[in-house]
Structure formats: structure tokens, C-alpha cells
Amino acid sequence: MSLRPTASEPQTLSIKSFLEGHHRGLRQKIDHIAQSCRALPADQMMIAESLAALQVFAATHFADEEKLMDDVHYPDRGSHHHQHRHFLDLIRDLQTTVSQDGLSDGMDVPGQIAAWWEQHSVIHDRALVDFLCRGGI
Numbered sequence: 001m002s003l004r005p006t007a008s009e010p011q012t013l014s015i016k017s018f019l020e021g022h023h024r025g026l027r028q029k030i031d032h033i034a035q036s037c038r039a040l041p042a043d044q045m046m047i048a049e050s051l052a053a054l055q056v057f058a059a060t061h062f063a064d065e066e067k068l069m070d071d072v073h074y075p076d077r078g079s080h081h082h083q084h085r086h087f088l089d090l091i092r093d094l095q096t097t098v099s100q101d102g103l104s105d106g107m108d109v110p111g112q113i114a115a116w117w118e119q120h121s122v123i124h125d126r127a128l129v130d131f132l133c134r135g136g137i
């Protein structure tokens with residue numbers, strides 16, 4: 001199966017659906033973190049576990065997305081990969097902080113994660129999908 005889809009190929013739609021399914025899963029994990037952070041009293045282990053689940057899910061999704069970008073020679077893949085690394089570092093740092101110190105006043109864990117995700121999905125992942133829908137280079 002070619003990974004150089006064109007807009008007329010059903011494969012483009014299946015790749016788009018595949019990415020959208022992953023993105024829905026990521027959004028659910030982020031929502032779960034927000035719920036964990038709203039619980040009173042705050043349960044730092046529950047928040048840390050939610051962050052760990054997001055880390056695993058995101059790492060798997062990013063690996064799949066990066067393989068796709070490499071396979072289709074996506075021109076912006078270097079910077080896109082870098083964004084993914086940054087997110088995984090952010091999640092790891094938040095997980096370490098929450099596990100060791102709990103939630104401190106003013107620490108907006110879901111806000112930080114959601115801000116990155118909204119920006120990444122709207123700009124970078126959408127650009128990838130648009131590239132795929134145009135049939136690549």
C-alpha cells in the first residue's frame with residue numbers, strides 16, 4: 001500500500017480518519033486530566049496517573065504520525081517532530097512535579113496541556129492533513 005496518497009484515493013480518507021480517531025483519544029485523555037485536577041480534595045496520584053496515560057497515548061500517536069510524515073516526505077516533518085518531543089517533555093515534567101509536590105496554587109496543568117494541544121492540532125496537524133489531501137508535494 002502506497003503511503004503517497006492523493007485526494008482521489010480512499011486511502012487519504014482512511015489516513016485522515018485514523019489521525020482524527022487518535023486526536024479524539026488524545027482529547028479524551030486531556031479532558032480526564034482536567035477532571036482529575038478539579039477533584040476535591042486533589043488526588044496527586046490520580047493526576048499523575050492521568051498524565052502517565054496521556055504520555056503513553058501521545059508517544060504512540062506521535063510515533064505513528066511521524067512514520068507517516070517520513071513515509072510521505074512531509075516537508076515540515078523536522079519541526080513537527082520537534083513539537084512532539086516538546087510536548088512529551090512537558091508532560092514528563094508536569095508528571096514529575098505533581099508526583100513529588102502535588103498541585104501548587106496557580107498551577108494550571110490542564111490549561112498548559114490544552115494550550116499546546118489546541119495550537120498543535122489546529123496549526124501543525126491540520127497542515128499535515130491538508131498536505132495529505134493535496135496528494136503530497
Ligand SMILES: [Fe+2]
Pocket residue numbers: 065080084120124125
Ligand atoms: Fe502532530
Ligand SMILES: [Fe+2]
Pocket residue numbers: 019023061065125
Ligand atoms: Fe497528531
